[in-house]
Every structure is written in C-alpha cells, then in structure tokens.
Amino acid sequence: MSAVTTASQHHRKAAIGAGASGALMLAPAVFVLLVWSVVPLVLTLWYSFQNYNLVDPTLHGFAGVNNYWYLLSDPDFLQSLLNTAILVIGVLVISVGGGTLLAVLYDQEFVGRGVARVLVISPFFVMPTVSALLWKNLMLHPIYGVYSWMMRAVGLTPIDWLQRFPMLTVMMIVAWEWLPFAVLILLTAVQSLDAEQKEAALLDGAGPVARFFHIVLPHLSRAIAVVIMIETIYLLTIFAEIMVTTAGGPGVASTNLAYLIYSRALLQFDVGGASAGGVIAIVIANIAAAFLVRAVARHLEV
Amino acid sequence: MATVELKSIRKTYTSEEIIKGVDLSIESKEFVVFVGPSGCGKSTLLRMIAGLEDISSGDLLIDGRRVNDLAPAERGLAMVFQSYALYPHMNVYQNMEFGLKLAKTPEAERREKIMAVARTLQLENYLKHKPGQLSGGQRQRVAIGRAIVRNPKVFLFDEPLSNLDASLRGQMRVELATLHRRLGATTIYVTHDQIEAMTMADKIVVLQKGIVEQVGSPLELYDCPRNLFVAKFIGSPPMNFLPGTVIAASEEQARVRLASGQEIVVVAGGAQGLIGAAVTLGVRPEHVRLGHAVENRGSGQVELVEYLGSAAHLHVRMQDGALLVIQTEGGVRVHADDAVTFSFPAERCHLFNSEGVALHRRSSGRMAA
Numbered sequence: 001m002s003a004v005t006t007a008s009q010h011h012r013k014a015a016i017g018a019g020a021s022g023a024l025m026l027a028p029a030v031f032v033l034l035v036w037s038v039v040p041l042v043l044t045l046w047y048s049f050q051n052y053n054l055v056d057p058t059l060h061g062f063a064g065v066n067n068y069w070y071l072l073s074d075p076d077f078l079q080s081l082l083n084t085a086i087l088v089i090g091v092l093v094i095s096v097g098g099g100t101l102l103a104v105l106y107d108q109e110f111v112g113r114g115v116a117r118v119l120v121i122s123p124f125f126v127m128p129t130v131s132a133l134l135w136k137n138l139m140l141h142p143i144y145g146v147y148s149w150m151m152r153a154v155g156l157t158p159i160d161w162l163q164r165f166p167m168l169t170v171m172m173i174v175a176w177e178w179l180p181f182a183v184l185i186l187l188t189a190v191q192s193l194d195a196e197q198k199e200a201a202l203l204d205g206a207g208p209v210a211r212f213f214h215i216v217l218p219h220l221s222r223a224i225a226v227v228i229m230i231e232t233i234y235l236l237t238i239f240a241e242i243m244v245t246t247a248g249g250p251g252v253a254s255t256n257l258a259y260l261i262y263s264r265a266l267l268q269f270d271v272g273g274a275s276a277g278g279v280i281a282i283v284i285a286n287i288a289a290a291f292l293v294r295a296v297a298r299h300l301e302v
Numbered sequence: 303m304a305t306v307e308l309k310s311i312r313k314t315y316t317s318e319e320i321i322k323g324v325d326l327s328i329e330s331k332e333f334v335v336f337v338g339p340s341g342c343g344k345s346t347l348l349r350m351i352a353g354l355e356d357i358s359s360g361d362l363l364i365d366g367r368r369v370n371d372l373a374p375a376e377r378g379l380a381m382v383f384q385s386y387a388l389y390p391h392m393n394v395y396q397n398m399e400f401g402l403k404l405a406k407t408p409e410a411e412r413r414e415k416i417m418a419v420a421r422t423l424q425l426e427n428y429l430k431h432k433p434g435q436l437s438g439g440q441r442q443r444v445a446i447g448r449a450i451v452r453n454p455k456v457f458l459f460d461e462p463l464s465n466l467d468a469s470l471r472g473q474m475r476v477e478l479a480t481l482h483r484r485l486g487a488t489t490i491y492v493t494h495d496q497i498e499a500m501t502m503a504d505k506i507v508v509l510q511k512g513i514v515e516q517v518g519s520p521l522e523l524y525d526c527p528r529n530l531f532v533a534k535f536i537g538s539p540p541m542n543f544l545p546g547t548v549i550a551a552s553e554e555q556a557r558v559r560l561a562s563g564q565e566i567v568v569v570a571g572g573a574q575g576l577i578g579a580a581v582t583l584g585v586r587p588e589h590v591r592l593g594h595a596v597e598n599r600g601s602g603q604v605e606l607v608e609y610l611g612s613a614a615h616l617h618v619r620m621q622d623g624a625l626l627v628i629q630t631e632g633g634v635r636v637h638a639d640d641a642v643t644f645s646f647p648a649e650r651c652h653l654f655n656s657e658g659v660a661l662h663r664r665s666s667g668r669m670a671a
Contacts, residue, residue, distance in 0.1 A: 196387035199354050204401035204452075205375030214400065218391040 041282075047275035054269035067276035076252045077277070080260040081284075087171055087256055088235040094175040095231060096224055099182025104216060106183065107190045117187075124180035128240040135173045136162065136245045166246045166254035173241050178234075182227050189223035190216065225296045232292060236285055257281050304365045304378070304455035304488050305330050306351065311360035313346055313512075320346050322512040323360070328490065328505070333482050336492045337499040337535070338509035345460055347509070348492045352381050352458050364455060375404075380449035381458040384465065386441045388433040394420075394444050395429040398451045405452070419451045422481075439470050446478075450485065459491040463498065475501060496536055500524070508532050530658035533584050539615060541652070542590070542626050544583045548576045556653060556661070558583055562622035566598045566646055570653040570661040584652035587615065587629040592636075595645035602626065604640045618642060 051063040071077050106117055123131065139146050140161045148158030161169045193216065201215050239258045242248055248255035248263060255263070261281065265274030306328040313321035321343050328334050336344040349355040351362060353374035362370050369377050388397050395416060402412045420426045423443045433441055442462060449457055462478075463471045479502050482489055493499055499506050500520045508515040508523065508531070516528040520536075527533035533541045549565070550557040556573035558566050558581060566583060573581075602620040609632060616628040616636060628644060636642060653661045 194385060194387060196383040196385050197389065199352075199374075200381070200383060200387040200389075200448075201400075202354065203352065203374045203379065203381050204448075205404040206400075210404060215389065218389075221391075 044275045044278045044282075047271055048279050050272050050275075052270075052272040052275075054271065063272060067272045068280075071273055071276050071280070076255065077260065079252050080255045080257050083167060083252075083254060084236065084256040084258075084284075086167060087174065087238060088232060090171040091175045091178055091235050092228060092231055094171075095178040095182040096227055098175075098179055099186050099227065100217075100220060100224070102179070102183045103186035103190045103220075104212065106187055120183055121180045123176055124178075124184070126177070128177065129244050131177055132173055132241040132244040135169075135176070140169065162246055163250060166250060170238075170241055170245060170254050173245065174235065174238055177241075178231055181231070185223050185227050186220055189220050193219045229292045229296050232288060233285075236281075236288065257284070305363075306456055306488060306490070307361075307363040307366075308347075308351075309361040309363070311347070311350065311362060312358045313343070313350060313355065314358040320512050321350070321358075324512075324514055326507060326514065326517065328488060330488055331486045333479075333489045333491065333502060333504045334507060335499040335503035335505070336490065336507050336509055337494065337496060338515075339535075340494055341511075342509040343512040344492045344494075344509045348381075348458055348460055348490060351456075351490065352379055353377055378455040379458055380452050380454035380456075381460065382442075382445045382449050382462045384461045386433075386445040386462075386465075388441060388444055388448070390433055393430050393432050394425060394436075394447075397433070397444055398448045401448065401452045415451050415453075416447075419447045422450070422484075423447050438466050439474060442466065442474060446481070455488065457487050457489040459489065461493055462491075463493070464495075478502065497538065500536070506536075508535060526660070526662075527584075527652065528660055530582065530584070530654050530660075533652060533654070533660070537586055539587050539627050539629065541584045541586050544585075544620075544624055544626070546581055546583050548573055548579055548581055551577055555648070556581075558653065560600075560622070561624065562600075562620055564600055566600075566651065567648045568651040568653050569649045570651075573653065573661055576655060576661075580656050582654040582658070583646075584654060585646050585650060587627040588613075589647060589650035590626070590628040591645050591647060592616075592628060592630050592634070592642060593645070594643055598646045598648060598651075599643060600626070600646065601641065601643040604636055604638055604642055606638060607636060616642070618644070 048067055049063055049065075051059045051061055051066070053059060102120060106113065106120065110116075126134070137144065140148070142148050142158050142160040145158070147161075151158045159165075197215060197219075198211060201211050206214060237258050238256060239262065242254055242256065242259045243262075246254040248259045252260075257277065258281070261274050261277040264270050264277055306326075308324050308326040311321060311324045312319065324347060336347060338344050346355060350357050353369075353372065357370050361368055364377060364379075389400065392400065398416045398419065399412055402415065407415075416429075417426075420429060423446065425440070425443055425447060428436060428440060428444075433444065436444065445462070459478075463474055466474060475498060482502075491498075491502065503520055505517060506520055506523050507517050510531050516523060516532045518526075523532060523536045527536060527541075530543070534543075544560050546558040546560040546566070548556050549559050551573035553574070554569060554571055556568050556570045556576070558568055560566060560583065568583065600620060602618040604616050605619050605625075606617040608615040608617075612632050614630050614632050614634050614636075616630065616634075618626045618628055620626055628642075630636075655661065
C-alpha cells in the first residue's frame with residue numbers, strides 16, 4: 001500500500017517537473033507570438049480611440065468613439081464593405097465553380113494532359129503585383145492590350161476595362177490567380193474517388209450528369225469546404241491587385257476594406273481612423289472565420 | 303431469369319490480347335464461378351459482361367439478345383464489387399434506393415422493395431446508418447442488397463469475399479449460397495479461391511491467361527481434370543505429380559515406370575501410342591492409401607506430419623527424392639523419420655502426356671470406388 005502511494009507521489013512529482021520544464025521550453029515561442037500578435041492588436045485598439053493625425057499634430061488625446069463614428073457614418077466605408085463582399089463572393093463562385101468543372105475535365109484521359117495540368121496550375125505561382133500588371137498593361141490596356149487589339153481586329157471599339165468596370169475587372173484578375181489553387185485541390189480530390197464507385201453508379205443507371213451530382217460532387221464537398229475557407233481568409237485582405245490596377249478608383253468604386261484602411265493611414269495620414277477600420281476588419285474576419293470553421297467542421301465529420 | 307451466352311469473346315489492349323476467345327453458355331438460374339490465378343482475365347471477362355469494358359470482338363448474348371453495344375444499366379445486370387463500392391455519403395436506405403430512383407420507380411414501390419430486401423438480409427436496423435458505421439460483413443450485405451433490389455436478370459460478383467476475414471468469409475459463403483437458392487437468379491461469380499468455387503458453383507470455369515482451360519461441375523473438375531493446370535488448381539492440398547515413362551498400355555490401362563523404378567498401373571485410355579514417352583502421373587493426397595499392398599506400391603520416409611484434427615498430411619520423401627503429400631485420417635500414428643509404405647489406387651490416378659493434357663478414362667464422371 002505504502003509502496004503504491006510513494007510510487008504515485010513520485011509519478012506526480014515527475015509530471016509537475018515535466019510541466020514546469022515544458023512551459024520553460026515553450027516560453028520563447030509564446031513570447032514571440034505575444035510580441036508579434038498581441039502588441040500590434042493592443043496598439044491598434046489604443047490608437048483607434050485616439051485623435052492621431054500626422055498632418056495635424058495639434059489635435060491629440062482621447063477621442064472616445066469618434067473615430068468609429070466618423071468611419072461608420074462615412075458612405076465610403078459602406079461602399080468598401082460592399083466591395084469586399086462582392087470581391088470575396090465573386091471570386092469564390094468563379095474559382096470554386098470553374099475549379100470543380102476543370103478538375104473533372106482534367107481527370108479525363110486526353111493527349112497532352114500533363115502539359116495542360118502544369119499550364120492550368122501556373123498562374124498561382126505568379127506574384128499578385130506581377131499578375132495585376134500583366135493584366136493591366138499587357139491584356140486589358142485600351143491601346144496596347146491584347147484584348148483591345150482583338151476587339152479592334154473584328155471592328156469593335158476597345159473597352160477601357162479598369163475605368164468602366166473596375167470592380168468586375170479586379171474580380172476577374174483575382175479569380176485568375178485563385179482558380180489554379182481550387183483546381184489543384186479539387187483535382188487531387190477527384191482523383192481519390194474510388195473507380196468502383198463510379199462503376200457502381202454506372203450499373204445503377206446513372207448518366208454523366210447524375211454521376212456528377214450524386215457521386216462526384218458529394219465526394220468533393222470536403223475539399224470544396226477547405227478551398228472556400230482558405231480562399232476566404234486570403235480574399236478578405238486583397239490589396240496588391242487593387243493598388244496596382246485601380247488604386248481603389250475611380251472614386252471608391254474598387255476600394256475594399258483593406259485598401260480603405262491603407263488610404264486612411266498612408267494617404268490621409270489619419271492613424272486613429274485607420275486603426276478604427278482595422279479593428280472593424282478584425283471583427284468581420286472573426287465573424288466570417290467562426291461561420292466557416294463551423295461549416296467546415298460539419299463537413300469534416302463522416 | 304436469364305441465360306448468358308459468350309461467343310468467341312476477345313479483348314485486346316494495345317496489341318496485347320487479354321481474353322483469347324471465350325465460348326461459354328450459362329443456363330438460367332445457374333451459379334457459375336470464374337476461377338483462376340491473378341491475371342488470368344477472369345475479372346476482365348466479368349467486367350466485359352457487365353459492360354464496364356468494351357468487347358473487342360465476339361458476341362455477348364443475354365436472353366438470346368446481343369448486348370455488346372448496350373450501356374451497363376440497360377443490360378439488366380447488377381454487380382457486387384470487391385470493395386463493395388457503397389456510396390459513402392448516403393445511408394443504407396439511400397444506397398439501395400439510388401438505382402431505383404434513377405429508374406424513376408415510384409416512391410411507395412421503392413420503399414416496399416427496399417424494406418423487403420432489408421428484411422431478407424437482416425439490415426432493417428441499419429437503414430439509417432452510413433456505410434462508414436458498418437462492419438465488413440454488413441457492408442457486404444448492403445452491397446448485395448443494392449444489387450438485389452433492382453431485381454436484375456443476372457448477378458455479377460467480383461471477388462466479393464476477399465476483403466473479409468476467414469471466419470466471416472465462411473459464413474458469407476453459406477449466406478450467398480442460400481440466397482442464390484432462394485432468389486434463383488443467374489449468377490456469375492469471380493474468385494481466385496478454389497474453395498469458394500468448389501463449394502458454391504453449379505459450374506466452374508477455370509481460366510488461365512485468357513483461355514478457358516475447363517468448364518464443368520465441381521466434381522467433374524475434381525475427378526477428371528482435363529490438364530495439368532486444372533489438376534493443380536482444383537483440390538486442396540494440391541495433387542501430387544510424379545514424372546514417369548509409359549512401358550506398356552492397353553485400351554483401358556497403362557503401366558508407368560516412375561523415376562524410382564516402381565511400376566504403377568493406371569486406368570487411362572489411349573496410351574498405346576505413348577509407349578516409351580515421358581508422362582506425368584497425378585494422384586491426390588487423399589487418394590494415396592497408407593499400408594502394404596500387392597500392386598502399385600511405393601515407399602519413403604516421412605519428413606513432416608501436419609495434424610489437422612480430422613485429417614493429417616504426411617510429407618513423404620520417396621527413394622528417388624520426389625516429395626509426396628499423403629492425406630490420412632487424423633488419428634494416424636506416424637511420426638517424422640518413420641518409413642512408410644503406401645499404394646496408388648489404379649482408378650484414382652491421372653495420367654498426363656508431355657503437353658500436360660490428361661489421358662481420358664473410358665467412363666467419365668465419378669468412378670465407382
């Protein structure tokens with residue numbers, strides 16, 4: 001009996017020792033994480049309640065909720081929220097919809113499939129500023145652009161895409177960058193579909209359309225959920241493409257929340273207002289993340 | 303129910319012929335087993351019947367109608383796959399319902415059919431379960447249920463028991479045989495396991511390298527294998543083969559001298575032309591008799607005894623170095639290194655010529671022992 005007690009006490013002491021030294025080992029990583037994430041968060045929160053404008057140093061001190069009030073009552077802010085939503089949803093629809101179709105297509109046997117797969121994946125490896133410049137100057141420019149040349153060749157007047165449809169154009173450029181990612185993930189998912197399942201469906205009398213909707217699409221649902229989650233996180237913060245192509249314009253026609261915060265802080269030098277925008281962006285991102293994680297978690301259980 | 307007929311069916315993959323002309327006719331309500339080693343083309347043949355593989359040449363008739371160009375679903379077949387191929391996102395009920403739904407069967411009728419099948423297969427308590435929540439045997443039953451519910455003309459099974467453990471396999475074998483008797487559906491079953499073939503089949507088709515080696519009832523194949531391949535494949539433990547030379551032959555019998563110098567008389571017809579030729583003598587372990595005898599004697603030293611309870615397998619090294627397996631009753635008192643004598647019953651021996659083809663006995667079918 002006593003031997004058992006000593007043994008268990010000894011064990012407990014060892015466990016405590018391991019816990020203490022474990023915490024010690026973890027400390028550097030935890031410290032770095034704190035400095036890198038909590039300090040900026042706290043500072044942003046602090047500035048968002050301050051009058052802090054680099055152009056007007058005379059105005060300073062505690063501002064209460066004024067920064068938030070100005071921001072929320074600004075029509076530009078509503079426009080930027082709307083643009084953010086349009087950009088995220090539009091790119092998701094194009095990349096997931098097109099990605100699913102392309103994944104099924106690239107799963108078929110055809111000559112040159114290997115080369116075609118490399119080509120369809122490659123836009124993902126072009127950095128955002130470069131691809132935005134490519135589209136702006138090489139493809140869509142009203143004078144030198146390839147599309148303009150094509151339109152002139154058939155006798156049409158070239159369209160100045162970035163002036164007339166700024167949001168749509170930005171959306172197309174971003175979708176072009178993210179479609180390969182969706183294809184990549186969904187293609188591997190399509191390939192993991194059991195061949196005998198497809199054959200069983202064939203014997204059950206399912207045609208190509210029924211097979212797609214009843215066998216392939218349910219099989220892809222998890223992968224689609226993962227693609228939506230990852231893309232949403234990145235699409236909420238799209239900045240480089242807008243910066244390079246439209247600079248948020250004309251007016252605020254293509255300004256999303258990330259670009260609005262940038263323009264507040266570094267074009268209007270209103271640090272307080274930009275911080276308030278940052279806090280709102282954090283809240284929105286967290287709401288979106290909560291919904292997504294819940295939806296994905298439901299998909300991941302068998 | 304339906305008949306199935308194969309007329310010189312061939313399958314060619316990029317210059318290589320996989321199925322080299324198969325002729326076969328399957329009667330209504332028959333349980334036919336395709337058996338052979340892996341790569342013999344048995345699964346390919348089944349998939350060609352199912353419509354999952356194109357038929358390169360030849361005709362496939364179901365109920366007398368040519369179905370080569372019909373889609374799988376239009377042939378009136380149902381197939382149970384090796385991996386079961388259940389739809390993982392649908393529950394048991396939906397799995398069985400899928401084919402009926404696509405065939406636009408009314409809801410009430412679907413429910414009635416599925417409930418009837420679920421009762422037959424004892425799946426009533428699992429209808430709301432997803433395949434992932436079921437055991438191997440239950441999944442197997444769902445796969446069978448999905449096939450039955452469509453009331454097909456022909457059932458196809460592609461190695462359905464190979465993913466189950468040994469005891470469950472024995473149990474499912476009995477269940478499948480019982481089910482076949484109850485439904486009376488024409489069934490084609492592919493396996494590499496000769497025990498499954500022997501126990502379930504009305505007719506066994508032995509395949510090797512895309513060629514049908516022999517077609518017959520289990521006992522026909524056991525008693526009169528047409529060649530060395532079938533003789534080796536059917537029966538467990540496998541038949542013993544001893545090289546020898548024909549030294550005398552009559553119309554019904556042949557006298558063979560083995561490498562050890564022993565002379566054995568075998569009931570085999572048409573060996574007159576083979577005098578002096580090399581042949582192979584085949585005898586099943588269960589047919590070798592232990593003990594002294596006047597004729598067809600042999601002797602050797604026991605190397606190993608395997609006691610199986612109901613039987614024992616003696617591995618005997620003969621004087622010429624050939625290894626012979628003898629099956630005796632389980633209670634036999636023989637130990638390793640014992641010298642034993644035994645005899646080969648003349649009417650139980652098989653003789654194969656140098657090409658491996660069996661010399662036919664005058665009366666086919668089971669011998670009067």
